[in-house]
Amino acid sequence: MKLNLLFKSASIYIVTGVANSAIPFILLPILTRVLSPSEYGKIVMFSSAFVVISSIVCLSVHGxxxxxxxxxxxxxxxYLATSLMVVFPSAMFCIFFIIVFSNPLSRYVGISHWWLIFAALASVAQFIVQLRLLMWQVSHNAFKYGVFVVSQTVMNLAISLFFVLGLSYGWEGRGVGIVLSMFLFGIVAFLSMQVAGMLRWKFSFMYAKSMLKFGIPLIPHSVGGLLMSMTDRFAISALIGIEEAGVYAAAMQIGLIVFVVSDACNKSFAPWLFSILSKNDESEKIKIVKYTYFLFFAIPVLAYFFGKIAPWLLQFVVGSQYQSGSGAVLFIALGGGFGAMYYLVANYVFYAEKTGALACVTLFSGVVNVVLAMLLVKANGSVGAAQAYMASQIICFFLTWIIAGNVYSMPWKFFIWK
Incomplete structure (x- = not known):
């Protein structure tokens, strides 16, 4: 793909990524003024539980x-139809697990188990949406990708505001917005693939085996990623209280803007990278390394400067009752920056299909985050959670880069020497 097409696609992914992340950002000043920190904390816990359940249900099959x-x-x-037939029983097993362990799960998460069941069902819809978006992404159709994502964002925002403000549903109104918009666009995505002839309903054990061979080693990878991204909120909720978790989550929304923009760039970079790697052209590899090193410099610098101004932005957006979380923003921004850099090197591991090694790294980094979060939250409060998050992201990035260099040959050292 030509370089100008890459930049054009990247710009669309950035706009749609920002638009998608705009839901919590736009809702932030509204929800934090309408809801108490405790109620906002429940929104955070539901959103976090939804991410955890989705990673379990989807089994990384879309990768x-x-x-x-x-x-x-x-x-x-x-292959696409088989992937759907693999995910459906996974979702049913997850729902069964939630029902059996409903009481302890409800106590730990802080919300009713019915919301966890809704999250499991919505995970299937999210998987279908991911497939549809993935097909546009790998075929370099960034425009349709962008229209779909922005439309879903608008629907999510509209439903949430209607139930929270119009019907006074409280935090549950935001949950309805997430689940209902996901169901609606899951149906649209499914019909779109069906009409386009992208699904042929004949199950293949060989394809299913290939998916599970790819995805099952990534379960520890997903668990490790969740430990890195979710431990801070769960630790704060358990050790300090759900109200402080709500305050911290407001800071998290501001601090992760750098990660959102960088992740959007990676959505354009990854398909381009895979297509270049398939040619095995040494001169093209040097160009890739050149762009990657530039991003290695630019992302942390951007994260640092954004982290320095973000506390002011936090006060302006959410108000004084959430201002206590401002001290965590810089560490969250830097952690999100290294998280974005992780994806740049993890792409090589995915391409080489050496996901087992990647799983070990993320699981190790996740465990480090858990240990550090428990220690630092007790010592420094919510700032300690952010420090643990940043440390685990840095560890994960460097270890993944080392693995990437071993599983797929790239001229990292040659470029530095030149």
């Missing part, structure tokens, strides 16, 4: 679909 898209020997419509 396999992305990698296999460039394999000309794959029957892609059958």
């Amino acid at each position: 396999s679909v992305s990698v296999k898209y460039f394999d000309i020997n794959i029957d892609h419509p059958r």
